[in-house]
Amino acid sequence: MIRQVSEEDSGSYTLCVQDQTGSIQHHSSLAVVDHPSPPSGKPLVSAVVQSSLTLSWSGPCYDGGSAVLRYSIEVKPVGRDSWKLLTDTCTSTSFHVKEGLVPGEQYQFRVRATNAYGVSEPGAESDIVVMASSRDEDPECEEPVEYTEVTVNTTDRVDNLYIKLEKLGMGKFGQVYKLQEKRTGKIRAGKFSKARLQKDIANARSEVELMNKLHHPRLVHCVAAFQEPGWVILVLEYIAGGELFERIVADDFEHTEITSVDYMSQILSGVGYMHQQGIVHLDLKPENIVCVSKVDTRVKIIDFGLARKLEPGVPVKVLQGTAEFVAPEVIAYEPVGFTTDMWSLGVICFILLSGESPFQGENDTETLQNITSGNWEFDEETDAVLSDSAKDFIRRLLQKNMKSRLTAEQAVNHPWIKDKAISSTKTLSKEKIKKFLARQKWQKTGKAVLALKRMAMLSHKSDSNSSPTTDSKFF
Numbered sequence: 104m105i106r107q108v109s110e111e112d113s114g115s116y117t118l119c120v121q122d123q124t125g126s127i128q129h130h131s132s133l134a135v136v137d138h139p140s141p142p143s144g145k146p147l148v149s150a151v152v153q154s155s156l157t158l159s160w161s162g163p164c165y166d167g168g169s170a171v172l173r174y175s176i177e178v179k180p181v182g183r184d185s186w187k188l189l190t191d192t193c194t195s196t197s198f199h200v201k202e203g204l205v206p207g208e209q210y211q212f213r214v215r216a217t218n219a220y221g222v223s224e225p226g227a228e229s230d231i232v233v234m235a236s237s238r239d240e241d242p243e244c245e246e247p248v249e250y251t252e253v254t255v256n257t258t259d260r261v262d263n264l265y266i267k268l269e270k271l272g273m274g275k276f277g278q279v280y281k282l283q284e285k286r287t288g289k290i291r292a293g294k295f296s297k298a299r300l301q302k303d304i305a306n307a308r309s310e311v312e313l314m315n316k317l318h319h320p321r322l323v324h325c326v327a328a329f330q331e332p333g334w335v336i337l338v339l340e341y342i343a344g345g346e347l348f349e350r351i352v353a354d355d356f357e358h359t360e361i362t363s364v365d366y367m368s369q370i371l372s373g374v375g376y377m378h379q380q381g382i383v384h385l386d387l388k389p390e391n392i393v394c395v396s397k398v399d400t401r402v403k404i405i406d407f408g409l410a411r412k413l414e415p416g417v418p419v420k421v422l423q424g425t426a427e428f429v430a431p432e433v434i435a436y437e438p439v440g441f442t443t444d445m446w447s448l449g450v451i452c453f454i455l456l457s458g459e460s461p462f463q464g465e466n467d468t469e470t471l472q473n474i475t476s477g478n479w480e481f482d483e484e485t486d487a488v489l490s491d492s493a494k495d496f497i498r499r500l501l502q503k504n505m506k507s508r509l510t511a512e513q514a515v516n517h518p519w520i521k522d523k524a525i526s527s528t529k530t531l532s533k534e535k536i537k538k539f540l541a542r543q544k545w546q547k548t549g550k551a552v553l554a555l556k557r558m559a560m561l562s563h564k565s566d567s568n569s570s571p572t573t574d575s576k577f578f
C-alpha cells in the first residue's frame with residue numbers, strides 16, 4: 104500500500120519472490136496521475152491596443168501523467184485582489200483577449216492547465232500591461248508594451264549587449280545614442296550620463312527608480328540600466344518622431360486650436376498619471392515632448408532627469424529647470440508642488456498657440472525677472488486669433504500663486520480641453536514657432552549651466568539660508 108502517492112512514486116516496480124529452489128520476478132509499472140503542474144514561466148503579452156491583446160505561455164513542466172487538455176486564463180486589474188476567469192476552454196498556448204479590457208487600464212494575467220484529472224495551480228503572473236488609452240486614434244501603431252522593473256546592472260557592459268548607432272541628442276549631463284540590442288535586434292535609446300561622483304551616480308539611479316513607477320503610454324519607459332566606471336546608462340524605449348514642435352512646423356501639418364487641444368490632452372494624461380504617482384517632472388518644456396513616430400500624432404514625455412518624488416508634509420526646494428519654463432516658486436527657492444509642472448504646461452501651451460514665449464527676456468536674468476514679476480500678456484495678434492476658452496485655460500495655469508493654478512485633473516476637465524466644439528479651427532501661425540525653435544537651438548550650447556547659476560544668484564537673494572556659490576559677474 105503506497106499512501107499519499109506522489110509523482111515521484113511513479114515508475115517501474117519489480118516484485119521478487121524467492122525460496123530455496125529459486126526466485127521469480129514480476130514487473131509492473133505504476134503511473135501516478137494528478138492534475139498538471141502550473142504552466143512554466145510567466146505569460147507574455149503582445150499586440151496591446153486599446154481593448155485587446157495577445158497572451159502566450161509555455162506548457163507545464165509536468166503534465167500530471169495525463170495530457171493537458173486545455174488552459175484557463177484569468178485577469179486582474181492592477182490594484183484589485185480578485186482574479187476573474189476569462190476563459191477555461193483554450194486549447195492552444197496563446198489566446199487573443201478581446202473582451203472586457205478597458206482602454207488606459209492596467210492588467211495582469213495568469214494561466215492554469217487542465218488535464219483529465221483536474222486543474223493546476225495558477226502559473227506566474229504576467230508583467231503589468233497598460234492598455235492604450237481611448238484617445239489614441241490609430242491603436243495599431245502603439246507598440247506592444249511590456250513593462251519591467253529595472254534594476255541597475257553593475258556586472259555587464261552596455262557595449263557587450265548593445266550596438267551603439269548614431270547620436271540622437273545632447274543633454275545637460277551626457278549624450279543620447281540610438282542602440283540596437285544584440286540579442287533581439289530591437290532599437291532603443293541609450294542615455295549616457297557621466298557619473299564619476301557618488302552624487303551623480305545617485306542621481307542617475309534615482310531617475311531609474313522614478314521611471315520604474317512611471318508605466319504609462321504617454322511617458323517614455325526604461326527597459327534597462329547599467330552602471331560602469333564613470334558612467335550610468337539608461338536604456339529607454341526608442342521614440343522615433345522627434346520633437347513635437349519640429350513636427351508642428353512641418354509643411355504638411357495642420358496647426359489649429361483643435362490639433363493643439365489634442366496634444367495638450369495627451370500631455371495632461373501623462374502628467375496627471377505622474378502626479379498620481381506622487382512624482383513631479385520639474386523640466387517640462389517643448390524639447391522634452393516628442394512624437395511617437397513620423398506619421399502619427401501621439402506624443403510622449405521624456406527626460407525624468409530632474410523629476411522628484413514628493414512626500415506629503417516634506418517640502419522640496421530645487422534649483423533647477425530651464426529659465427523660460429520654470430515657475431516663480433522655483434526662482435524664489437520656495438517648496439515646489441505638483442502645480443509647478445502645471446505652470447510649465449501653461450508656458451508650453453502659450454508657445455504652442457502663439458509662437459511667443461511669454462517670459463522670454465533679452466537674457467536669462469531678464470527672463471527670470473519677468474517670471475517673478477508674474478506679468479504676461481498675449482500680443483494683439485494672438486489675442487485676436489485665440490478663442491476665449493483657450494486664453495482662459497492658459498490664464499488658469501500661469502497663476503503666480505501655485506495654489507490658484509489648475510491641477511492636472513482640473514485641466515483635463517477645463518472646457519477648452521474637454522469640449523472640442525468650442526475651440527477655434529482657424530489656422531495658427533507656424534512662423535513664430537519656427538523662430539522659437541531657431542532661437543532654442545542657438546541658445547542650447549552651454550547656456551543651461553549659466554541659467555542655473557543665475558537662478559542660484561536670484562534665489563540667494565531671497566533665501567539667506569541656502570548659499571549657492573556662484574560668480575556675481577553673471578549679473
Ligand code: ATP
Nearest residue numbers: 271272273274275276279292339340341342406408
Ligand atoms: P537631463 O535633464 O537628465 O540632463 P537631458 O536633457 O540630458 O536630460 P534627455 O532630454 O533625456 O536628456 O535627452 C536628450 C535628447 O536626446 C532629447 O532631447 C531627444 O532629442 C533625445 N532622446 C532622449 N530620449 C530619447 C528616446 N527615448 N528616443 C529618442 N530620442 C531620445
Ligand code: MG
Nearest residue numbers: 274390391406
Ligand atoms: Mg532634455
